[in-house]
Amino acid sequence: MTTTRERLVESARQLIAEQGYGPTTVAQVVKRADAHPGSLYHAFPTKQDLLVAVLENYLTRLRPQIVGPAWQDVDDPIERVFALLGLYRKLLVQSDHLFGCPIGSIALELHDPDPPVRALLVRNFDQWIGAVEECFAAAVDRLPADADPKKLATFVLTTMEGGVMLARSYRSLDAFDAAVASLRDYIARLTTPRTGGTR
Amino acid sequence: MTTTRERLVESARQLIAEQGYGPTTVAQVVKRADAHPGSLYHAFPTKQDLLVAVLENYLTRLRPQIVGPAWQDVDDPIERVFALLGLYRKLLVQSDHLFGCPIGSIALELHDPDPPVRALLVRNFDQWIGAVEECFAAAVDRLPADADPKKLATFVLTTMEGGVMLARSYRSLDAFDAAVASLRDYIARLTTPRTGGTR
Numbered sequence: 268m269t270t271t272r273e274r275l276v277e278s279a280r281q282l283i284a285e286q287g288y289g290p291t292t293v294a295q296v297v298k299r300a301d302a303h304p305g306s307l308y309h310a311f312p313t314k315q316d317l318l319v320a321v322l323e324n325y326l327t328r329l330r331p332q333i334v335g336p337a338w339q340d341v342d343d344p345i346e347r348v349f350a351l352l353g354l355y356r357k358l359l360v361q362s363d364h365l366f367g368c369p370i371g372s373i374a375l376e377l378h379d380p381d382p383p384v385r386a387l388l389v390r391n392f393d394q395w396i397g398a399v400e401e402c403f404a405a406a407v408d409r410l411p412a413d414a415d416p417k418k419l420a421t422f423v424l425t426t427m428e429g430g431v432m433l434a435r436s437y438r439s440l441d442a443f444d445a446a447v448a449s450l451r452d453y454i455a456r457l458t459t460p461r462t463g464g465t466r
Numbered sequence: 467m468t469t470t471r472e473r474l475v476e477s478a479r480q481l482i483a484e485q486g487y488g489p490t491t492v493a494q495v496v497k498r499a500d501a502h503p504g505s506l507y508h509a510f511p512t513k514q515d516l517l518v519a520v521l522e523n524y525l526t527r528l529r530p531q532i533v534g535p536a537w538q539d540v541d542d543p544i545e546r547v548f549a550l551l552g553l554y555r556k557l558l559v560q561s562d563h564l565f566g567c568p569i570g571s572i573a574l575e576l577h578d579p580d581p582p583v584r585a586l587l588v589r590n591f592d593q594w595i596g597a598v599e600e601c602f603a604a605a606v607d608r609l610p611a612d613a614d615p616k617k618l619a620t621f622v623l624t625t626m627e628g629g630v631m632l633a634r635s636y637r638s639l640d641a642f643d644a645a646v647a648s649l650r651d652y653i654a655r656l657t658t659p660r661t662g663g664t665r
């Protein structure tokens with residue numbers, strides 16, 4: 268059983284993901300959550316309080332909703348990086364290229380977010396980078412000695428965010444696929460093969 | 467001398483870049499342009515007509531405002547790619563990390579733009595990719611035989627867009643620099659040195 272608060276946060280999360288933060292109204296959130304306006308104002312005195320709760324909620328979703336499913340059948344740490352990008356590709360396909368990274372979308376919609384919002388955007392990006400950094404750290408013996416797992420993970424994130432942005436604008440996977448293929452080529456050039464022989 | 471129409475477009479361009487499309491009101495545009503409301507409604511019956519004019523305007527700005535200055539003192543085609551990214555870095559520094567790519571910001575703010583808007587977002591992205599593709603095409607003799615200049619240029623764009631997004635959220639250049647350094651490492655691994663010897 269979900270609480271009214273949980274329903275309000277989930278409704279706000281969905282509406283912001285679908286249409287953006289600005290166009291989302293408190294009235295829409297109340298309606299979708301099937302809640303009383305009073306319950307919303309009690310739990311979230313301002314619309315920004317609701318956004319903060321949504322961004323906190325995304326922190327709890329990354330592992331079970333995104334990283335977990337992507338890595339379920341993949342053991343190789345380098346392949347896990349591309350399985351994660353593959354999951355975003357699947358979300359683009361499923362949404363007819365309308366999918367956007369919710370964190371990236373909010374980050375660009377709000378040109379100068381208030382400190383609590385910006386801090387949560389950063390925590391979400393940090394968490395994503397941290398998950399991919401784990402992969403590169405686990406494959407560190409296959410990377411050049413001066414390779415930096417966090418730096419590589421940050422590059423994976425810019426590739427995902429830029430790729431998702433272009434997929435939505437082009438309504439096509441071509442740009443996303445071009446960026447991911449280039450990233451894969453880079454990582455292949457960085458890593459030594461697991462078995463003998465050259466590529 | 468500028469026309470009223472030009473002042474309206476420039477005012478709208480600035481306001482959208484500063485605060486986003488949604489929060490920009492027709493009244494703000496009229497005020498900043500020091501124009502009569504009637505002149506705006508005559509030239510741009512809807513707010514979206516104004517956005518279309520702004521996006522058309524960006525098409526005319528890329529070469530003189532961005533690409534031209536970035537490449538002014540740089541002849542090497544590969545270095546031109548990084549000079550262009552360096553210009554975005556400078557814009558981030560000058561704006562105290564508040565700069566956003568105006569096209570990327572509009573692309574993520576509008577979750578499902580009307581066809582004329584989306585078509586102009588695509589034309590702006592195409593133009594940017596085309597400029598960088600020129601660089602890789604000019605350096606094709608230093609790239610592997612199967613390298614695709616357009617694919618590489620698309621990867622440069624995702625790096626820029628993702629890097630700018632993260633710089634604004636982190637209020638720091640670290641993520642932008644990490645992504646660009648990784649891209650530089652990739653391109654260095656792809657290209658053969660101009661003079662003899664190995665890296």
